[in-house]
Amino acid sequence: MTKFFLPLVLSVGLLLNACTDDKTHTAFIEVQSAPEAASMVPMRSRAIPRRENVVKPGSPTRMLAFRYAFSFAIPARKLEQVSQKVVQDCMVAGLDRCQIVNSSVNEYSPDQxxxxxLMRVEPKWFEEYRKELVSSSQAAGGKITSTNVSAEDLTLAITDGDAKxxxxxxLRTRLLSLLQTRGSTVKDLISVERELARVQGQIESSTARVRVLKTRVSMSEVRLDYQSKAVIAGQSAFQPILSALTDFVGTVAYGLANLIRFVAVTLPWMVVGVPVLWVLARLWRRRGAGKKKPKS
Structure with a gap:
């Protein structure tokens, strides 16, 4: 009896695992259509038209992963202070409300x-803190230049993942019960343990995948981009002269460095070339003097 029952359970388990996605999709549609089916008169089977982005009473709550992107123009002298305040506010709020993923400050020049x-925030907390972002930038003499909000519907992915x-x-429970069955052969036990290890690996993978998806729903992604305000005009008519005087020392040093490099490159050739040229010149002169002597 055990020899017949064991292969049957393994086959059913593999078939159940392979068809999980199809069953999940069917179950999801039936749950959504339950309110309508209750009020309908029994009728023949027919194709149900697909309805997207329609939420009715009694239907599963949509699980949306929101992404926010904001751009600010802040005076250069106050930009780092404003951005670091956001980081401090996030740390004070706690990891359950705000998490800093990445933070950087780049200074190309005093005016640039x-x-x-990049951070992940709890939606309700960020709904209130969003006002603080705008007010802090305005208090520093800046403004918000662009806003972008997008959402990804993860309802089906999470529902399918939970069902799988x-x-x-x-299936793991059934395999564990088979291991405890008396009268199983060693070959059968090895097959069950191999299948149990494979199922356990899929359980861990599915658990991690569903956890990541649910985290994206519970913690929205927020990107903040701060740029310094562009300088409208020069401070005075003598700005080019002041800029040239500022660069004077650097320009002289650069020219002197090029001269040193030229001497360093040509000096070895001069040490060897000058004596050779001097010997050749003397030989040429002697040869010319010999040709000019009068014949006796």
Missing amino acids: VSANI LQSLLV
């Missing part, structure tokens, strides 16, 4: 400064 912040995980857990 930029900062970028439940199926794998049921």
Whole structure:
């Protein structure tokens, strides 16, 4: 009896694992259509038209992963202070409300400064803190230049992942019960343990995937881009002269460095070439003097 029952359970388990996605999709559609089906008169089977982005009473809540992107123009002298305040506010809020993923400040010149912040935030907390972002930039003499909000519907992906995980857990329970069955041969036990290891690996993978998707829903992604305000005009008519005087020392040093490099390159050739040229010149003169002597 055990020899017949074991292969049957393994075959059913593999078939259940392979068909999880199709069953999940079917179950998801039936749950959405349940309110309508309750009020309908029994009728023959027919194709149900697909309805997207329609949320009705009793239907599953949509799980949306939001992404926010904001760009600010801030005076250069206050840009780093404003961006670091956001980082400090996030740390004070705690990891359950705000998490800094990346933060950087780039200073190309005193008038060209930029900062970028990537963080994950709890939606309700960020809904209130969003006002603080705008007010802090305005208090520093800046303004918000662009806003972008996007959302990705992860309802189907999370529902499918949960259904697949439940199926794998049921299959693991059945395999564990087979290991405890008396009268199983060594070959059967090895087959069950091999299948149990494969199922356990899929359970861990599915659990991690569903956890990541749910994290994207519970913690929205926010990108903040801070750029320094462009200088409208020069401060005075003597600005070019002041700029030239500022670069004077650097220009002289650069020219002197090029001269030193030229001497360093030509000096070895001069040490060898000058004596050779001097010997050749003397030989040429002697030869010319010999040709000019009068014949006796």
